[in-house]
Amino acid sequence: MVFEKVCKILADQFGVAENSLNMDTAFIEDLGADSLDLVELMMSIEEEFDIGEIDEAEAASMKTIGDLVRRIGEDD
Known part of the structure; x- marks a missing residue:
């Protein structure tokens, strides 16, 4: 469920198809x-999942959808 929500946010923000995204999709590349x-x-993710602020260093360390999904999962 976290993965699907993240994909929806990314699809909306970047104008890509949700089904084109996977855990290895890199944000920059x-x-x-x-x-x-x-x-x-990060602001959208913080709001959607009510996880508090993701600090800049932590955000910079997240390179893929999988990194982000695992970070959100830690707060569940």
Whole structure:
């Protein structure tokens, strides 16, 4: 369920098909995200999952959808 919600957010933000995303999809290399995109993504994730603030260093360490899904799962 976390993966599906993350994919929906990414699909909306980056204009890609949800079914084209997988756990290995990289934000920068595959989706072409820049630093502003990543900030907006983290804000959307924080709001959607009510997980509090993801600090800048932690956000920078997340490179793929899988990294993000695992981070959200830690708060469940």
